[in-house]
Amino acid sequence: MKYMLMLVRSDEQWEGLTDAERDYDAIMRWWMGLAEKGVLRDGAELQPARTATTIKWDNRSAVTMDGPFMEAKETIGGYGVVEVDDLDAAIAIAKAWPGRGHKVEIRPIVPR
Amino acid sequence: MSDSARSALADVFREEAGRLTAALVRRLGDFDLAEELVQDALLAALEHWPREGVPERPGAWLMTTASRLAVDRWRRQQKYQEKLALLAAEPAAGPDVDDRLRLIFTCCHPAINREAQLALTLRAVAGLTTPEIARAFVTSEATVAQRVVRAKRKIVDAQIPYRVPAPEDLAARLGEVLAVIYLIFNEGYLSTSDLASRPELTEEAEALADMLTTLLPTEPEAIGLLALIRFHRARAASRFDAKGALVLLPDQNRRLWDQEIIANARRLLDRALTLGRPGPYQVQGLIAASHAAAKSWEATDWPRIVGLYELLERFWPSPVVRLNRAIALEHIEGPAAALTDVNALAAELDGYHLYHATRAELLRKLGRAAEAYTADARARELTANPAELELLESRLIAGSPGAA
Numbered sequence: 153m154k155y156m157l158m159l160v161r162s163d164e165q166w167e168g169l170t171d172a173e174r175d176y177d178a179i180m181r182w183w184m185g186l187a188e189k190g191v192l193r194d195g196a197e198l199q200p201a202r203t204a205t206t207i208k209w210d211n212r213s214a215v216t217m218d219g220p221f222m223e224a225k226e227t228i229g230g231y232g233v234v235e236v237d238d239l240d241a242a243i244a245i246a247k248a249w250p251g252r253g254h255k256v257e258i259r260p261i262v263p264r
Numbered sequence: 265m266s267d268s269a270r271s272a273l274a275d276v277f278r279e280e281a282g283r284l285t286a287a288l289v290r291r292l293g294d295f296d297l298a299e300e301l302v303q304d305a306l307l308a309a310l311e312h313w314p315r316e317g318v319p320e321r322p323g324a325w326l327m328t329t330a331s332r333l334a335v336d337r338w339r340r341q342q343k344y345q346e347k348l349a350l351l352a353a354e355p356a357a358g359p360d361v362d363d364r365l366r367l368i369f370t371c372c373h374p375a376i377n378r379e380a381q382l383a384l385t386l387r388a389v390a391g392l393t394t395p396e397i398a399r400a401f402v403t404s405e406a407t408v409a410q411r412v413v414r415a416k417r418k419i420v421d422a423q424i425p426y427r428v429p430a431p432e433d434l435a436a437r438l439g440e441v442l443a444v445i446y447l448i449f450n451e452g453y454l455s456t457s458d459l460a461s462r463p464e465l466t467e468e469a470e471a472l473a474d475m476l477t478t479l480l481p482t483e484p485e486a487i488g489l490l491a492l493i494r495f496h497r498a499r500a501a502s503r504f505d506a507k508g509a510l511v512l513l514p515d516q517n518r519r520l521w522d523q524e525i526i527a528n529a530r531r532l533l534d535r536a537l538t539l540g541r542p543g544p545y546q547v548q549g550l551i552a553a554s555h556a557a558a559k560s561w562e563a564t565d566w567p568r569i570v571g572l573y574e575l576l577e578r579f580w581p582s583p584v585v586r587l588n589r590a591i592a593l594e595h596i597e598g599p600a601a602a603l604t605d606v607n608a609l610a611a612e613l614d615g616y617h618l619y620h621a622t623r624a625e626l627l628r629k630l631g632r633a634a635e636a637y638t639a640d641a642r643a644r645e646l647t648a649n650p651a652e653l654e655l656l657e658s659r660l661i662a663g664s665p666g667a668a
Contacts, residue, residue, distance in 0.1 A: 196542055224469045238337045238425040238434075 153192060154261040155242040158214040159230040161254045166229060167253065178250035186234060186245065195232035226255070232259070273313060277306055278471055281391020284326050286363030288334075289370075289388075289426060294414045297389055305330040306391070325629035364389065364429050365479045368472070371415075372441040373424050380415035381444050383408050388469045398557055400465050401451065438480070442489050445472045454649060460489045461503075461569060461651075465499040469493055475534075488546035494529035495552035498522040510651035514561040526556045544579035547572055583612040591622055592600070599629040617646035621656065 166174070183200040186192035220227060229251075236242055239258070246256040281302055288298035305326045319325040371384040382401070394412070398405040418424065429437040448570045452465025473490040478485055502516035511517075532551045550573045558564040573589035587609055594602035603626040605621070613619035620643035627636035637660065644656040 185483070238423045239373075240425050243375070258422075 153238060153263070154233055155231045155261045156236045156261055157234065157240075157249070158227050158257040158259065159197075159219060159249065159251055159254055160257055161229040161231070161251065163202065163229070164225075165253050167200060174252065176228050178255070182248060183232070184249050185248075186232065190232045191236050191241075191245070193233040193235050195230070197230040200229070202228040212227050223255055229237060229254070273310070276318065277309075277391050278468070280323045280326055281306065281390040282364050283323060284330060285388045286365075287327070287339070287366035287393070288330060289367060290363050293426075295419055297337075300392065301330040301632065302326075303393065304333050308333075309633060323341070334604055342572045343516075362479070364475060366426050368441055368476070369428055369437060370419060370424060372437075372444045372462070373419075374437070374440050375422065375424055376418060378444070378447070380399050380411045382447060383411045384415050384447065385444050385472070386468065387412055391470060392468070393657070396464075400462055414519045423463050434483075438483060438485065441476065442473075442485055445469050445476070446545070447491060449470070449496075453496060454652070464501075466493070466497065469623045470497065482539060483557065484536035484541050485543040485545045486537040487532050487539075488543065489528045491532040491536065491549040492545055492552055494525050495549065495556050498525035498529065498556065499541065504512070504651065508651070510655050512655075513555065516558065529553070529556070538659065542575075544576055547576045547579065551576070564595070570596065583609045584618075585614070587622060589621060594626065596665065602626055614648065616651070617643040619643075620646065624659065 162186075183192070183195065201220040204219045205216050206219060206221045207237070208217060208221075234242060234245055236245070239260075242258050246258055247258050278422050284305070285298050285302045288301055289295050292298055292514060307328050309322070309326060309435070313319070362601050366386060371388055372381045376384065380534070383397055386397045387394065392400070394405050394408050398408045401408070428434075446469070448465050449469035452467075452469060454461060454464045469491070470493045473486065473493055477483070477490050480546045499516065499521050501522070502518070502520040503511055505511050530553055533546065533553055536549070551569055554565055554569050554572070569592040570589055573592060575587055577585045577589065586605065590602045590605035590609075603623070606623055606626060609619060620639045623637035623638045624643060626640060627633075640656055641658050644653060644660065647653060647656070
């Protein structure tokens with residue numbers, strides 16, 4: 153079963169941290185660990201939501217807008233896709249995510 | 265059907281429904297179907313047993329009936345052959361006890377919200393029907409059904425595993441299960457609703473805790489919870505007077521306490537303690553044991569109880585625990601000291617009726633009648649339990665500005 157782990161954070165708080173405070177070493181170790189176990193399917197860190205562009209439809213014409221689809225204090229700062237046996241395995245991976253001040257939302261991916 | 269036959273049936277159902285659901289979930293991998301089959305099998309039993317008598321092995325009868333009902337359904341479906349193979353893969357012997365353990369851990373998975381955990385556990389493990397659960401928690405059948413459906417859909421879609429957690433997760437996951445059982449018990453013991461108490465819920469909670477201790481005999485917190493429930497059951501006869509009015513612990517007739525149940529609970533608690541892993545349910549068991557051992561309210565070992573509440577607070581940092589500690593403290597340091605501690609909880613417990621009722625009692629003892637009256641009135645606004653309401657009403661009448 154594939155799960156997307158959405159790495160949720162406050163951009164403002166995250167951008168206020170130095171690289172050392174963000175502890176990219178620990179973050180890299182987390183990604184590497186998943187890759188070594190062979191469960192990692194995809195993943196990346198995202199630029200902050202201030203860089204977002206949203207397309208919405210007004211009647212049938214596409215409108216381009218500056219900003220995220222939803223104004224929120226916390227946004228998705230990155231994501232990983234893992235393929236594991238069940239939710240417990242995904243929970244264990246999410247609990248080990250070292251990103252400071254983060255939440256992790258786990259969403260099962262609809263099987264194809 | 266006579267009442268005794270009906271209650272014998274209820275016992276068999278309680279005992280067998282969870283087992284049966286658990287076994288069917290494991291074999292069919294389909295939570296919904298398993299539950300429906302069990303409910304249908306129980307209905308069939310209600311029809312047959314009163315006429316033909318309860319079979320010698322009711323569990324096997326129900327399993328056979330559920331299997332037959334499953335086959336009937338699949339005949340009408342496409343996947344008949346495939347499913348039939350699943351059913352044939354295992355002998356129709358009695359289900360494995362571990363199945364029920366897997367089932368309760370799945371129902372109480374932390375990825376399912378607490379209300380749904382409660383509904384699912386009562387439905388799938390305890391075998392209560394949706395209307396029964398709705399009545400017990402004073403909510404609509406539609407709400408309960410929706411909670412159950414949503415939770416079951418999540419179990420399937422998010423692939424919540426059907427198994428007993430790994431040893432490293434067991435303590436945390438068992439905590440969820442115990443919390444659910446404890447909530448069922450509390451709602452039964454002193455209902456938040458229109459009935460004073462709901463014995464059917466305390467019975468379910470005791471049966472679930474009993475099952476858990478049988479299946480996990482070396483988990484001290486599970487044993488502690490069972491002991492706690494038994495200590496409370498031992499006092500059942502003294503909790504309401506002849507007119508159904510609530511009698512609080514200080515005024516209970518201790519001769520009505522069931523010494524046999526107390527001894528049983530004490531033995532359970534001792535067994536839990538020898539396992540050497542203390543926890544909040546064992547501590548609450550010890551508090552209940554201290555009350556059970558006291559010859560009278562006055563002869564209670566208050567310093568010990570205050571100490572136990574302090575220990576409990578380390579496991580469960582909660583203002584309600586501090587309130588209880590303050591109540592015990594009154595008997596050592598007097599009402600003024602207790603009131604100081606209680607008042608410190610104002611911000612956190614303003615919405616809790618027992619906070620105001622406790623303040624009222626202490627204020628009365630300190631001769632501050634007008635303030636006591638206001639506090640009792642506030643407590644009355646905050647509870648819906650009829651026995652508590654009556655008790656508060658009587659205090660308000662006695663303490664009203666017009667009364668002598």
